[in-house]
Amino acid sequence: MDLAEIARRLELETLYTDYAACLDSDALESWPEFFTEDCRYRVTSAENYEAGLPLGLIYATSQNMLRDRVSALRDANIYEPQRYRHLISGIRIAPDRTAGVSPAGGQDGSGPDLLEVTANFLVVRTMQDGAMCLFAAGRYVDGVARTGAGWKFAKKDVVLDSRQIDTLLAIPL
Amino acid sequence: MPQALQSPLKWPKEGNARVPYRVFADPEIYRTERDRVFLGPTWQYLSLADELPQPGDYKTTFLGETPVIVTRGEDGQIRAMVNRCAHRGNLVCLKQRGHTEDGLTCVYHAWRYDLAGNLTSVAFRRGVGGKGGMPDSFRLEDHGLKTLRTDTFAGLVFGTLSPDAPPLSDYIGNDIGGRIGRVMRGKPKILGTTSQILHNNWKLYVENVKDTYHASLLHTFFTTFRISRLTTAGGVAIAESGAHHASYTYGEQRGDNATSDQLYSEIHSLHEDYGLKDPRFLDSVDEIGDGITLQILSVFPNFVLQQIHNSIAVRLVLPKGPDETELQWTYIGFEDDDAVMTERRLQQANLVGPAGYVSMEDGAVGGFIQRAIPGAEEECSVIEMGGREHAPQPTRATEASVRGFWNAWRPLMGL
Numbered sequence: 001m002d003l004a005e006i007a008r009r010l011e012l013e014t015l016y017t018d019y020a021a022c023l024d025s026d027a028l029e030s031w032p033e034f035f036t037e038d039c040r041y042r043v044t045s046a047e048n049y050e051a052g053l054p055l056g057l058i059y060a061t062s063q064n065m066l067r068d069r070v071s072a073l074r075d076a077n078i079y080e081p082q083r084y085r086h087l088i089s090g091i092r093i094a095p096d097r098t099a100g101v102s103p104a105g106g107q108d109g110s111g112p113d114l115l116e117v118t119a120n121f122l123v124v125r126t127m128q129d130g131a132m133c134l135f136a137a138g139r140y141v142d143g144v145a146r147t148g149a150g151w152k153f154a155k156k157d158v159v160l161d162s163r164q165i166d167t168l169l170a171i172p173l
Numbered sequence: 174m175p176q177a178l179q180s181p182l183k184w185p186k187e188g189n190a191r192v193p194y195r196v197f198a199d200p201e202i203y204r205t206e207r208d209r210v211f212l213g214p215t216w217q218y219l220s221l222a223d224e225l226p227q228p229g230d231y232k233t234t235f236l237g238e239t240p241v242i243v244t245r246g247e248d249g250q251i252r253a254m255v256n257r258c259a260h261r262g263n264l265v266c267l268k269q270r271g272h273t274e275d276g277l278t279c280v281y282h283a284w285r286y287d288l289a290g291n292l293t294s295v296a297f298r299r300g301v302g303g304k305g306g307m308p309d310s311f312r313l314e315d316h317g318l319k320t321l322r323t324d325t326f327a328g329l330v331f332g333t334l335s336p337d338a339p340p341l342s343d344y345i346g347n348d349i350g351g352r353i354g355r356v357m358r359g360k361p362k363i364l365g366t367t368s369q370i371l372h373n374n375w376k377l378y379v380e381n382v383k384d385t386y387h388a389s390l391l392h393t394f395f396t397t398f399r400i401s402r403l404t405t406a407g408g409v410a411i412a413e414s415g416a417h418h419a420s421y422t423y424g425e426q427r428g429d430n431a432t433s434d435q436l437y438s439e440i441h442s443l444h445e446d447y448g449l450k451d452p453r454f455l456d457s458v459d460e461i462g463d464g465i466t467l468q469i470l471s472v473f474p475n476f477v478l479q480q481i482h483n484s485i486a487v488r489l490v491l492p493k494g495p496d497e498t499e500l501q502w503t504y505i506g507f508e509d510d511d512a513v514m515t516e517r518r519l520q521q522a523n524l525v526g527p528a529g530y531v532s533m534e535d536g537a538v539g540g541f542i543q544r545a546i547p548g549a550e551e552e553c554s555v556i557e558m559g560g561r562e563h564a565p566q567p568t569r570a571t572e573a574s575v576r577g578f579w580n581a582w583r584p585l586m587g588l
Contacts, residue, residue: 048365055365057528064451076394165527168536
């Protein structure tokens with residue numbers, strides 16, 4: 001691994017760490033900023049994903065749709081106070097493979113501008129009364145683009161190992 | 174005559190306009206309704222016929238909590254049987270769905286059944302070297318899987334274990350049947366599935382589905398964007414028995430917006446300045462051509478068909494205990510959908526399901542009621558919007574179809 005690769009790896013690890021911190025600290029207004037303007041974001045199950053079925057429990061095809069999701073969570077939807085704790089690990093960068101989405105943003109000429117990245121996640125959900133559950137486990141199957149403002153998600157498939165959601169899915173994963 | 178409950182329940186004199194909270198929490202009632210409702214004379218949704226396109230295809234599901242296998246036989250017929258080996262009671266099919274070329278074989282002792290549930294062979298039936306084996310009196314034909322009556326309506330497969338259930342089309346009736354047909358008008362194409370675990374009795378979710386009153390009050394997303402208000406034209410159709418219902422809403426605001434705003438102005442949910450940055454996901458077309466943009470339909474006891482704009486889904490409400498329910502969703506389009514239509518359905522699926530803009534609250538509200546029941550088992554909910562009857566009404570500001578559910582449930586339960 002050369003220094004450029006090590007630097008890129010650290011940048012991507014920071015991206016995922018910051019992404020988790022954003023969702024886990026209720027900074028939802030910043031969540032869309034992790035994505036490109038014409039991003040695709042989808043939450044689905046491994047069952048759907050492996051069968052090639054296109055459904056998303058959350059399905060967005062622009063950064064503005066993610067902003068709308070946050071507005072609805074703040075002002076329209078009703079759900080009990082709760083928090084997530086994301087544990088993200090096992091980040092893998094596909095070697096010399098670009099993800100199947102169009103890149104957005106600028107290019108600085110220092111390697112591929114669109115990477116296919118996968119990572120595992122566990123999410124523990126804690127309700128206001130302290131009840132905790134292992135809410136979600138799965139993997140991210142992402143297209144990460146290098147833009148003028150750093151690495152952004154051009155595509156994020158949140159692939160849940162289970163098809164069962166406990167009660168509801170409010171805060172994004 | 175159904176056997177009485179050990180701790181008797183006297184139904185309130187107000188009839189279907191009152192429901193004792195005990196019915197949502199009492200294990201004895203739960204156990205009793207398993208026999209009288211789910212194994213009783215009701216038809217329950219099992220599958221889309223198109224989920225099993227080829228002979229040899231099978232899937233597993235439940236009749237209440239009873240495990241069921243649904244198959245398509247070599248003759249093309251869809252059949253269903255209890256997923257319990259006639260030998261020692263093991264689950265015959267373990268997978269959610271699959272395909273078999275040589276029938277169904279129990280993993281425990283390799284008893285084999287054909288796709289109609291007939292026992293075709295027993296391993297070591299003649300023993301080994303003349304020793305052991307089944308007695309000569311053992312007859313394969315006496316030991317098949319228990320079979321369900323099955324029938325298909327508009328591509329939806331239903332089943333029952335009761336010989337007393339009327340024919341399926343009579344059970345559903347012409348009115349509700351027509352409202353199923355207006356949605357299921359093509360060959361379905363599955364877009365995906367999901368499921369929710371609800372921490373409440375199954376009937377609290379069914380009440381929620383049949384409750385046309387709450388939609389624009391609990392689900393503030395709709396109200397905020399004037400997608401659906403009780404002041405939008407619509408109504409509720411209810412089967413004569415009360416068992417099934419279909420609520421419907423017309424797309425255009427047929428009332429007066431200013432009056433509507435005033436009616437809603439004191440309700441927490443109205444946000445005048447709220448706007449979507451990218452409303453493309455709400456682009457919908459009147460694909461059926463009758464102006465109805467929302468239709469929520471239920472078939473007693475636990476089937477739901479949803480048309481929310483162009484998002485079409487079937488929902489199955491499965492009891493998992495007195496205070497736990499699994500809600501399964503299958504989202505569909507149709508074979509003749511073009512790419513634009515499929516994308517539209519996927520976008521609008523954001524409205525429903527566990528993360529749905531207008532349905533996530535439904536996943537939680539039953540649990541909120543369940544948590545408030547302890548100490549109130551002898552008290553009752555009040556279901557009087559729109560009177561005490563369960564006749565169809567040309568408005569959704571009514572709880573008539575909720576009363577209809579209880580009108581169908583109570584005789585089965587002897588309550």
